[in-house]
Amino acid sequence: MGGFAKFGNDLYTGARSFAFVGNRRIWYIIAAVMIIASVVGPAIRGGFVFGIEFRGGSEFQVSEIANLDDDLIANQDLATATVEDVVADASPRVTTVGNDGLRVQTEQLTNDETSAVADALAEAFDVPPTQVTASFIGPSWGADITTSAIRALVVFLVLAAIVMALYFRTWKMSVAAIISLVHDVIITAGVYGILGFEITPSAVIGFLTILGYSLYDTVVVFDKIRENTTEDGDNSTRTFAESVNLAVNQTLVRSINTGVVAALPVGAILFIGAAVLGAGTLRDIALSLFIGILIGTYSTIFVAAPIYSQLRENEPDILKRTKRLLATREKAGTPAVVATSEPAN
C-alpha cells in the first residue's frame, strides 16, 4: 500500500491538494485546444477513414484454394501485394474465410480494375478464375448503423441528463456532465481521425460505450462533490470551489484506480488484437474504448468538476458565503489555501 495510500491520505485530509478547480482556466484552454485539434486535425488529414461497411467497396472472395498457407499473415501479404500490383491505392483488407478461402476488401473499383484484380488473385492463389467472385458492398448497412447510432446518442443524452438532474437535484451537474461527455466523444473521434484509424461498425460500438463509461465516472465523482458541498453547509470554512476541489482530490485515488482497472482488460484486448488478429471486431471496439476510458477519466476531473463549480459559484447564496469567508480569512491573516478560486466579481 505504502506510498499510494499515503498519497490518498494526504489528498483526503487536504494535506496535499491539486488545484483542479483553481487552475481551471488552464484546463479549459487545454480542452479547447484538444477539441479544436480534434476537429481541425482530421480535416487536415482529409477526413475520417471509414470501413468498407460505411463507404461501400469492392469485395473479392477466393474459394477452394488448394495450397493456402497455414500462416494468416503470409496469405494476407500475398493477397495485399497482388491487389496492389494491379491497383496501387486499393488499400486491401484480407480475411480468411474457412479453411481454404480468402476475402479481400478494397476501395470501390471500376469494372476494368475489378476483373483485373480478380484475375490476378486467381493466378496468385493458383485457382481457376471462376473461383474468384467479385462483388461490391453498398454503403447502406453503414448508413443504417450510423442513423441508429446517432438516434441512440441523442436519446441517451436526453435521458441521462434528466436522470442525473433528478438524482443530484440540480440541473447544473447534468449540464457539466454532458459537456464533459461531449468533450470525450469529440476528442476520441478526433484521435481516430488524426491517427487515421479506420471507423468500422465495431468502432462505433466502442464510441457508444464511452458514453456510458464517461458518465459513470462523472457520477461517482459528482456524488462525492454533492456529499461534500451539502455536508459543509453554511458554517463551512471552505468556499464552494474549495469544497468541490477537495472532493475531486479525495476521489482522485479512486479515479486513478478505476481508470486503470477499466483500461487494463481493454488494453489486453488491444494488445492481443494488434499482435495476433490484425484488424477486427475486438481490436476496433477496444481501441475506441481504450482512448475513451482515458479521456473520460481525465475529463471528469479536469473538465466536469471545474465547470460544475463555475456554474454554481455565481449563485447569490454561494457568492455571499464565499465573500464572507474570504473576508474572515483576510482579517485573520490566513493565507488562502487548498484551491484558489477567483471569487466571481
Place this chain on the structure above:
Amino acid sequence: MARTTPVKKAWRSLAWLAVLIAALIGINGAGVAWADWSWTPKLALDLEGGTQIILEAQLEDGQTVSGEQLAQAVSIIRQRVDASGVSEAEITTQGDRNVVVSIPGTPDDATLQRIQSSAKLEFRPVLRTEAATTAAVGDDGATATATPTPTDSASPSLESTPTASPTNASDESWITPALADQYTNFDCAQLDAEGANVAPADEPLVTCDSTGTSKFILGPTEVAGSTISDATSGLVMNSQGVSTGAWGVNIVFDSTGTEQFTDVTTRLYGYGVGVVQNQFAIVLDGRVISAPSTNAIITDGKPQISGSFTQEEAKTLADQLKFGALPIGFEVQSSEVISATLGSSQLQSGLIAGLIGLILVFIYSFFQYRLLGMVTVASLVVAAVITYFVLVIMSWREGYRLSLAGVAGVIVAIGFTADSFIVYFERIRDELRDGRALVSAVEAGWKRALRTVVAAKGINLLSAVVLFILAVGNVRGFALTLGVTTIIDVIVVVLFTHPVLQLLATNKFFSSGHKATGLDPNGLGAVYRGRAQFRTPTLVGAKSGAGKEALRRQTIAERKAAERAGTSTDSNVDGKDS
C-alpha cells in the same frame, strides 16, 4: 460471542447468493435434462460460422430497382428474420440488386423458407380451380416445367396466344390451349422446387395453394402487394359489432390499392357467389396463400377475409400480407455456409485477452488493496459464474447468441465490475481515515458506496438499454451483454462483496489492521489505533490544509473546548501525533 447483526445479515445475503446461483445452475441443468439445452451459450455467425444467403431482385428486362426499394426490402426481410427469433442476423445490400442475409448457425427450414419466400405479393383473379391431382410423376417429374409461363409451355406445339384478346383480367380468353395443357399436367409438388412461379404481372399464372390441395389458373396481377399498408388478425364482428368468435384478417390498402381493389371487387362481385370467377387469389411468391370469394364491393380499401381460420392461421396470413408486401420479388442467388475456423480463432484470442485482462486486474488490485484484492478476485469469480449461466440461459430461452462483440462486452465488463469494488473500498478507507473502527467503517462506507454505485451503474444500464433498443446489428449483442453484466455487478456487490467485508471486519486479523489487509489504519492516517484504543482529544489548528480537515473532524465538544481554551483557527498547535 453472540453474532452481531451485521454478521447475521452477511450470512443471510450470502445464503441468498447461494440460492441464486443454485437456481441458475438448476434452471440450466433442467434445460439440459429435459429441453434441448447445453451447458454452453449458442454462438453468433462470426464465432460459430453460419449461413449467408444472397438474394437477388427479380427484375424483368429494362426494369431497375431504386436504392429506396432495396432499403425497404432489407427492412422487411429484417423484420421477418427477427420475427423468427434469430438474433444478430445481419442484413445488408450488396451492389444494386442484392440483399445479403447472414444467419448464425444453420437455420431451420422454416426460417429459411420465410426469408426465401420474401417475394412479391399480388392479387390475381381466379379463372379456373380444381383439387390438385396427387398422381406423382416420379423422380423424373422435373421434366414438367416449373416455369409455367405460356411462352415456356410444356407443349410448345399448342397455341399459346389467346385467340381473342382478353377484355379484362377475369376473361377466360386468357386460357390458351397451352395454358390449359400446362394446368392439366401441373403437379403441385413442383412448387417446392427451385425457382417458384414467377409469371410477369401482365400474364396469367398456373399455380397451387401453399398446402398443395388445389390448383389454379389465375389472371394477370390486378393489385400489387406493395399497396397494402397494414394487415392484422382479429375476431370477426357482426353488423351489431358483436364478436362472432371466428378469426379473420383485416387488410388496409393505400389509396392506389383502394382504387384498384374497388374495381376488382366490383367486377368479381358481378359474377355472383358460387362462380369460380367470383374468387380472387392472394399470391405470395407464386403460391396462393388464400383465395377468398367476394361477398361485397369494397370501396373503402379495408377488406376483411373471414373463413374457418384458427387464431394461428389468421395471424400467419396477416403477417404474410403485411411483410410479404415487398416492392420487388427476390430469388436466392447463393446460399453459402461460412466456416467457423476463423471465428473460433477469434474467440480463442478473445478469451486469452480476457484472461490476461483478468490477471492484470488481479495484480493491480493486490498492489493497491493487498488482501482486499482477494475479495475483488472472489467477487469477479462469482460475477463470472453468474454471468456465464445467465448468458447460457438467455441463449436458450431468448435466442441470444454470443458474438465477438459480446465477448468484448464481457471482457470490458471485468474492468467495469471491478470499478464498483474500488468505489466501495475507497469509501471504507475514507471512513477509517475519519477515525471509525473497521466494523462501523464497513457499514458506513457501504451506505455511501451503495448509493454511488447504484446511481453510476444506473447510468451505465441506461446507456445499455438505449443502445439495445435503438441500435442495429451486433451493437445490440454488445449492449445486451453490457447491460446484463451491469445488473450482475450490482447483485454481486450487494450479495457477495459487502457481506464478505462484513465478515472480514469481525475477523481478528483484519481488525488488527495488519498492513497486508489493505485496511491498515496507520497507513490510512486514521486517528483510532484499533478497537480498544481511544484517540486523545486534540486541538488542531489550521497551519496546513490538513489542520482544516482535522478541524472539521473535531467533535462538537472538542471544538467547544478549543474555543474555551482560546484557540482559534489560526492557532499553531499541531495536535497530530508525530
